[in-house]
Amino acid sequence: MRYNERELLSLARQPAEKAAEILMRVPKKGSVLKKRLVKLVVNFLFYFRTDEAEPIGALLLEHCRITKEEENVFSISFIEEPERKYCFECDSEEQCQEWIEALKRASYEFMRRSLIFYRNEIQKMTGKDPLEQYGISEEARFQLGTRKQ
């Protein structure tokens, strides 16, 4: 599958929502924990060798599951391959929880659900559709009840 790697690399250089040096292990046979600079930008998680400017890789964070593993450890897996886990070992339980919360909210799909929720609540309370002023109230992606979660 072709993709615009250049733009993705540019995105990796943007200010991050969250960044830290974390031990990371990829779901490959024989792979071990390695220290990586992990950077969350929009719905992508980039990971770098700590002394390099260009990321080793990127994970699109849609349809993924963030799981607390043992102490200080969380994993990212994807729904079509739940056993293939990217593992992250943090410095502390606190850091681990912060990353779990941040990553759970990092998908476009999560934001879409938030938007639909707020829209619905505002509409119930005030009778007005808050999206009308944006001219996007008719767009399918913001409709209530028509989306499979």
Add this chain to the structure above:
Amino acid sequence: MKLNERSVAHYATCDSPADHAGFLRKRVERHHHHAHHHHATSYQRRWFVLKGNLLFYFEERESREPVGLVVLEGCTVELCEAAEEFAFAIRFDDAGARAYVLVADGQAAMEAWVKALSRASFDYMRLVVRELEKQLEEACKSLAACRKSPRRSSSSGRKRHLSNPALLPLQEKPPPPLPPRRRSAASSATGSPAPGLSPAMPESPVSPETACFSKLHSWYGQEIAALRREWQERQKRGHP
């Protein structure tokens, strides 16, 4: 750079609804232009699927895997003065970046695509969510305020809204501009927040950063259930 391509392709083809889809003709880009070489521009018809900030394209509508992906974050979408009618382009800030020139079937299709793609970025979605979050907070505050003040009997209960003048209607704000494009690292490093938005959202019970959905839902759900009961009671009184 590695990408979790299998998962990305799965996201493209799974049954989560697309934000927009349709056939477009995609201009084939040549990597080298010889000064004296005259080559005709060619286009390939592809099935395009927009999901969030990702634009996938497939060889056929029924294809099981996308042939390509355009990550849309930081792009601009412009009408195109190509030789083709109904052409538009997806461009990026990067000096050397190529543009994606796409051709729709007609005026309506072109406009729908340009509109959908212009608003496809994660940044834009986040902006809208934060705006609505604030509006919900304001609506809740107004509701709490109007409960305390004496209520006038409503004259017309046809519209499903609180006729109490103490309840402020949603302020008629102009729609926020599209957020500034994420600039490439070569130019300004920090994207400035859109005017009118504070850069750091204060922690609030309604902030997605602090509350989880189910808590939020039940918190507001109680308010709304009470509100509905009151409204229904007023309706019964007002309409024999």
